[in-house]
Amino acid sequence: MTYSDDFRPSERGLMMAVRTLLRELHEPGRPHVDPATAAAGLPDEPPEEGLGGEAALRALSPVAFADVSRLDHPGFFAHMDPPTPWHAWAAALWAAATNQNLLHPDTAPAARALESRLLGWLAPKFGMDGGHFVPGATVANITALWAARELTGADQVVASSAAHLSVEKAARLLGMSYLELPVDGEQRIRADLLPDDLRRSILVLTAGTVGTGSVDDLTTGAGAAWRHIDAAWAGALMLSSHSEVLDGLELADSVGVSLHKWLFQPKGSAVVMFAEADRAHRALTFGGSYLAAPNVGILGSRGASVLPLATSLLAWGTKGIGARIDSCMTAAASLADLIAADPALVLWRRPLTGVVNWRPAEHDAMAVRSRLEDAWVSTADIGGQRWFRSVAANPCADPATVVRAVRDAMTSHQ
Numbered sequence: 001m002t003y004s005d006d007f008r009p010s011e012r013g014l015m016m017a018v019r020t021l022l023r024e025l026h027e028p029g030r031p032h033v034d035p036a037t038a039a040a041g042l043p044d045e046p047p048e049e050g051l052g053g054e055a056a057l058r059a060l061s062p063v064a065f066a067d068v069s070r071l072d073h074p075g076f077f078a079h080m081d082p083p084t085p086w087h088a089w090a091a092a093l094w095a096a097a098t099n100q101n102l103l104h105p106d107t108a109p110a111a112r113a114l115e116s117r118l119l120g121w122l123a124p125k126f127g128m129d130g131g132h133f134v135p136g137a138t139v140a141n142i143t144a145l146w147a148a149r150e151l152t153g154a155d156q157v158v159a160s161s162a163a164h165l166s167v168e169k170a171a172r173l174l175g176m177s178y179l180e181l182p183v184d185g186e187q188r189i190r191a192d193l194l195p196d197d198l199r200r201s202i203l204v205l206t207a208g209t210v211g212t213g214s215v216d217d218l219t220t221g222a223g224a225a226w227r228h229i230d231a232a233w234a235g236a237l238m239l240s241s242h243s244e245v246l247d248g249l250e251l252a253d254s255v256g257v258s259l260h261k262w263l264f265q266p267k268g269s270a271v272v273m274f275a276e277a278d279r280a281h282r283a284l285t286f287g288g289s290y291l292a293a294p295n296v297g298i299l300g301s302r303g304a305s306v307l308p309l310a311t312s313l314l315a316w317g318t319k320g321i322g323a324r325i326d327s328c329m330t331a332a333a334s335l336a337d338l339i340a341a342d343p344a345l346v347l348w349r350r351p352l353t354g355v356v357n358w359r360p361a362e363h364d365a366m367a368v369r370s371r372l373e374d375a376w377v378s379t380a381d382i383g384g385q386r387w388f389r390s391v392a393a394n395p396c397a398d399p400a401t402v403v404r405a406v407r408d409a410m411t412s413h414q
């Protein structure tokens with residue numbers, strides 16, 4: 001018995017997989033599959049005799065695509081999860097097929113060089129001089145705070161109540177105390193409440209809070225031992241015509257950006273960048289006798305998420321990426337206009353970074369949301385009240401479709 005055929009591409013199998021993907025994701029009117037029961041057809045135990053690749057994919061397709069959100073649907077104006085371009089999927093397939101390990105230059109010499117090249121493209125746009133790839137902004141935040149603690153000896157993390165939970169998670173992991181400051185009416189950190197002495201504190205400011213897309217004053221906290229900016233969501237605006245929203249970001253010691261949010265990348269793709277990357281990396285470097293190159297940061301083995309990113313940057317260019325983000329910002333502004341003009345709806349604030357918070361004036365927001373047809377919104381708590389949250393991560397979203405669906409859902413039970 002030889003297994004070499006397992007690792008040679010089966011053109012027929014691959015074509016079948018691609019056809020299934022296109023049919024399930026892009027043919028309109030696919031029957032609804034209940035996600036709770038989608039896996040019910042699978043055996044209770046892993047089968048003793050394998051089904052073979054094609055049959056396995058066929059058996060799993062109802063699970064893989066069960067009621068999956070079409071992130072490019074005109075009615076999808078909901079989460080921070082963007083649709084991903086087809087060329088990024090293709091590059092992700094290459095990365096999976098070659099399965100290079102960027103921990104080892106031996107298996108991934110070119111992909112490691114590609115990472116350096118892309119960081120050379122990206123970091124200067126944020127006023128940083130380098131960094132490294134991580135699987136998400138949670139890891140970016142933990143990594144940045146780890147470097148900060150190592151380099152400054154700080155023992156406290158300060159952030160606002162609107163900061164992402166990963167900031168407190170990082171503080172706890174690193175054995176640091178956590179000071180949470182209140183926010184103002186725009187969900188920005190109350191800079192007037194910052195402690196006078198921040199010499200032993202890492203200050204985390206947010207550019208695009210998870211609930212409302214608010215941006216802290218990025219110039220605040222000059223006396224802090226370290227200033228980290230969590231730009232998971234809004235960092236992408238640096239590539240758009242709205243970069244002024246991020247004024248002051250270049251003053252930070254470190255910045256984290258999720259590429260799997262507004263840079264349209266498959267998960268998990270993010271970057272942590274430093275003003276002095278060599279110094280930060282030295283603090284996070286571990287050698288190992290089995291490694292040809294030192295291990296920097298939290299991750300050990302990791303794949304080439306840089307390939308899809310490089311593909312998107314080449315396919316669209318920075319101008320093309322900026323144009324897509326700009327069109328998302330325009331859609332958010334149009335959605336806000338429609339809401340503001342409708343007395344049956346309430347707009348929280350004009351959106352700053354493509355996150356629109358709104359709700360029905362009279363009806364229960366959650367009940368209306370549960371009745372939405374062919375439209376999707378997420379939710380956020382603001383000051384103890386539940387609001388819709390419409391995130392402009394989908395360049396194909398149509399504001400009028402979403403408002404119409406909400407209006408229909410408001411009247412459908414009257």
Ligand SMILES: Cc1ncc(COP(=O)(O)O)c(C=O)c1O
Nearest residue numbers: 136137138164208209210232258
């Ligand atoms: C502001 C902010 N920071 C961090 C995160 C965590 O990012 P990830 O889910 O990529 O780990 C998020 C996720 O929504 C976020 O909005």
